[in-house]
Amino acid sequence: MTSKLRFYSFATLLFLVTAGWLWSGSISLQAASAADNKDAAEPVEPDMHEFMEYVFQPTFKRLKPVMAAAPADNQAWKAIKADSLILAEGGNLLLIRQPKDDAADWIKHSVQVRDFGGQLYRAAKAKDYTLARKHYESMVKNCNACHQQFAGGEHILTP
Numbered sequence: 001m002t003s004k005l006r007f008y009s010f011a012t013l014l015f016l017v018t019a020g021w022l023w024s025g026s027i028s029l030q031a032a033s034a035a036d037n038k039d040a041a042e043p044v045e046p047d048m049h050e051f052m053e054y055v056f057q058p059t060f061k062r063l064k065p066v067m068a069a070a071p072a073d074n075q076a077w078k079a080i081k082a083d084s085l086i087l088a089e090g091g092n093l094l095l096i097r098q099p100k101d102d103a104a105d106w107i108k109h110s111v112q113v114r115d116f117g118g119q120l121y122r123a124a125k126a127k128d129y130t131l132a133r134k135h136y137e138s139m140v141k142n143c144n145a146c147h148q149q150f151a152g153g154e155h156i157l158t159p
């Protein structure tokens with residue numbers, strides 16, 4: 001082998017080793033950024049009982065009496081808007097708490113609570129009590145549908 005040839009084969013080898021090292025480095029970098037992905041939503045309270053007790057229950061307890069009759073003033077409409085929005089967005093939070101079994105049904109109930117809760121919120125913004133009451137009842141029906149299936153039929157709520 002001439003010294004020129006030896007130099008070129010060494011340079012090629014060096015290039016391949018460096019390229020391989022850089023490539024494997026970029027792979028492990030990607031794996032690391034996927035593992036600590038701080039952008040993804042994750043439950044603060046993974047226990048469903050605690051989540052329902054401290055997010056959904058007090059909100060529903062406030063909403064139910066103000067939904068009993070047509071709101072007399074803006075204060076009452078504000079109360080409806082606030083609590084319907086919490087429950088509607090709460091529907092989204094149920095989506096990051098899917099159970100291992102029957103997840104498709106869980107998603108369906110959660111999305112319906114989110115969507116009817118959202119329609120209730122919008123009807124309250126428009127100060128339309130008849131429409132608000134209709135969407136409120138549909139929302140509660142879907143709260144109950146999930147309780148029927150996933151809470152052993154307990155916690156059946158009356159609107």
Ligand code: HEC
Pocket residue numbers: 048049052053056057060087094106107109110113139140142143144146147150151155157
């Ligand atoms: C996707 C399923 C799901 C949906 C939708 C859902 N819940 Fe629940 N909820 C549960 C489960 C499961 C429990 C039982 C938790 C436990 O005790 O283990 C529960 C329990 C409750 C309880 C009893 C809490 C306690 O302290 O005993 C209340 C009140 C409640 N939910 C209110 C609501 C309201 C109001 C809605 C609708 C706006 C709603 N939930 C929608 C799954 C759901």
